[in-house]
Amino acid sequence: MVGTKKTALALLTAAVAILILVTPQFTAMHTADTINKGPGVTAVKMLSDYFAGLKNTPGDTAVYVLDSGKPGGTALVVGGTHPNEPSGYIGAILLVEKARPTKGKLIVIPQANASGFTHNDYSEGSPQRFALTTPGGERWFRYGSRATNPVHQWPDPDIYVHAASGQKLSGSETRNLNRAYPGRPDGTLTEQIAYGIVELISREKVNLAIDLHEASPEYPVINALVFHERAMDVAAIAALDLEMEKIKIGLEPSPKTLRGLSHREWGDATGAMAVLMETANPAQGRLRGATNEALVLTGQDRMYERAAKLGRLFIPYDKNGQPLSLRVARHVTATMVLIRDSFEKDPRQAVVVTGVPSYREIVTKGVGAFL
Amino acid sequence: MSEIMLVVVMLAVFLACVLWLKLPVGLSLAATSAALAVAAGQGLPLRHLVEGMFGYLDVSLVLFTAMIFMKVIERNGLLERLTRDLTCRFGHSPLAMLTVLTLIIMFPGAITGSCTASVLSTGVLLAPVLLGMDMPRHIAGAIIAMASVYGMIAPPVNIVVMIIGGGIDMPYVGFDLILLLVTVPLAVLTTIFLGYPYARRANLAVLVDKIGDADTGRGWALYLPLVLIAVLMVGPKALPGVFPDPRMPLTFVLGSIAGLFVGRKFSLSQAARDGVREILPVIGILMGVGMLLQLITLTGVRGYIAVSSLSLPAYLLLVSIAVSLPLFGGISVFGAASVLGVPFILAFLGQNLIVTATALSLIAAMGSFTPPVALTAVIAAQVVGEENYLRIVRPLILPSLVAIIIGILMIMYANPIGKLVL
DSSP states (O other): OOOHHHHHHHHHHHHHHHHHHHHHHHGGGSSOOOOOOOOTEEEEEEEETGGGTTTTTTTEEEEEEEOOOOSSEEEEOOSSSSSOOOHHHHHHHHHHHEEEEEEEEEEEEOSSOOGGGGGGOTTTTOOOEEEEETTTTTEEEEEEOOSTTTTTTTOOSSSOOOOTOOOOGGGGGGGGGGTTTOOOOTTHHHHHHHHHHHHHHHTTSSSEEEEEEEEOOOSSSSSSSEGGGEEEEHHHHHHHHHHTTTOHHHEEEETTTTOHHHHHHHHHHHSSEEEEEEEEEGGOTTTSSSSSSHHHOOOOOHOOOOOHHHOOOOOOOTTOOOHHHHHHHHHHHHHHHHHHOOOOOOSGOOEEEOOOOOOHHHHHHHHHGGG | OOOHHHHHHHHHHHHHIIIISOHHHHHHHHEEEEEEEHHHTOOOOOOHHHHHHGGGGHHHHHHHHHHHHHHHHHHSHHHHHHHHHHHHTTTTTTTHHHHHHHHHHHHHHHHHHHHHHHIIIIIHHHHHHHHHTTTTHHHHHHHHHHHHHHHHHSOOOHHHHHHHHHHTTTSSOOOHHHHHHHHHHHHHHHHHHHHHHHHHHHHHHHHHHHTOSSSOOOOOGGGGGHHHHHHHHHHHHSSSTSOOOOOHHHHHHHHHHHHTSSSOOOHHHHHHHHHHHHHHHHHHHHHHHHHHHHHHHHHHHHHHHHHHHOOOOHHHHHHHHHHHHHHTTTTTTTIIIIIHHHHHHHHTSHHHHHHHHHHHHHHHHHHGOOOTTOOOHHHHHHHHHSOOTHHHHHGGHHHHHHHHHHHHHHHHHHHHHHHHHH
């Protein structure tokens, strides 16, 4: 076909029309999710309170402080490092809305990479949001991207060089918050967010820091707890306790050669016991079938059933899939067990948290029942 | 509709658009993506079609600016001058000439991890030299394409390995030697295999005399744009964190501006218009590929391809790797590395993973020549002025098969190779 001025004009008109039609869909991703202050929340700060360089930037994000007012330790829970891993941030939101500390202090960052919530990864076909049925009706949450929005940090270099170690990774990892720790005050937006979180851990004298993640079912480190060496005893005891509650969780020491990740850098840069946990999210896996909101919520996928039969997965997987409620229940329960176990040796540093639904409650009633 | 039926719909619509309606490949890919969505019951998901295109925004900017740079150095005389100087220096030995040309073409790809960088920088510069050795355009294009692809997976930067390694938390450490041993000999041998029959026959002495008289001046100032490009490309890699990284589009823009001040006078706006016009069909293909990648993921076709590739019996796994990685690489080499490379390497967790990942990157890289996208061949065709990119693909079939077989052997004998080399 030979192009003419008429065909050029027709294509240009179509392009402009498409642009007008889709722009609202993209800009809607910048509307923040509603996070309700629960009974335990005593203050809502911003990450920029810990690193002023983030003020008025897309990297600033809410920090919820749940202070019992009684002396004790401090625990930090971080969700939304990767906004395409919903059990992490929904679990953190559930803590904000339900947890009531009676001793010590709990700090929660539900959407650590706020910029990552404002877009989706290209080529992934992800839904932009998903709905949970709550007592107050349908409640929507964004399903974002693994990385900072390129509108906020662009272009990527060919190679991402981790500033503290010189480790080289693919250029797109420049926007991955969990490759940016301990961060830099004068670095990229992602490095500044990482720096802000490390500053928070240091200034708040956090004893236990937990990073909630998800990974694809074919990833070896799945349904697992990755621990910094300082957190080894606590992680081992927590895994045993979870086993007694019939929740199987693998234990993985944080590799010293893999730099930039929370479980390595939080532990090295601060005095905190650093732990990262993974649940299995088929919606972010490479082997998944059709990608849609239902997959995010139910975690059911025929392709993953086939892959499980082929022995390609690192978790048991059948037609029941890996529902979001199950994944959130794992994270919330493991978080509570870790918080309890980590302060056993020194009761003066204890953090006691009540009001959080049990594993069984979340699984049977659905996570929406508690939001 | 089942995934296999969606694959059938996808192929049927694409072939109908290209062969029957004679639409450009870019538009055909866009129409295929839309048809795939409709067949999968998704309606016309405009957001996904637009979002998919963003996957190639950065590459498109590189292509636009590189093409303008190419036009600039063509018109200010630098291309002629470089051809003359290289021919005069190495023209006495066809083998030495072909070896040096291969290594130079590989260089930008090796430091950026992008074969596009090689094709559009050193490939552009050296195309006249290859053509001057009496090579047909398609052979010159094939040499540039293959050397650029080997440059992409040569050390120090192999993004394909980084993507595969990222999927299993394997740091990009310890790859330099094995990548060097795999890429440089294969690249040089491929160039000699393709180019020596022509270079041997070419009367390089006459060529040296002829080109030596070309009216391109003798001062070194003409090389300023090239030096600037080299410094801006190498600087950030050599001194990370110290030397500011202008990224490739700005590098080419600065190189083009520098080209204005040396050599023959020319109209920059005309050069820019010509460059953009020539590269626009390639950009169209890239936008179409972006849409298709997004839609095959949305509809589940991507997962179907990935799981089907893994479904073969163990003894056929290597066959699956040899076939599916280059085929999927035809859509996107980096996409193949992510979607198939990671599951494949997981199947070999017990053996030497550095050798295995290197081999997978070698096999995936050969997807650069797989039609209908065959991006590297398409761009190389633009560079050498070959109208039919398939003529560039054909001579690369045998060298690609050799590379794939070597990759498979490396996977089979990863442990002994690892002990020997690492």
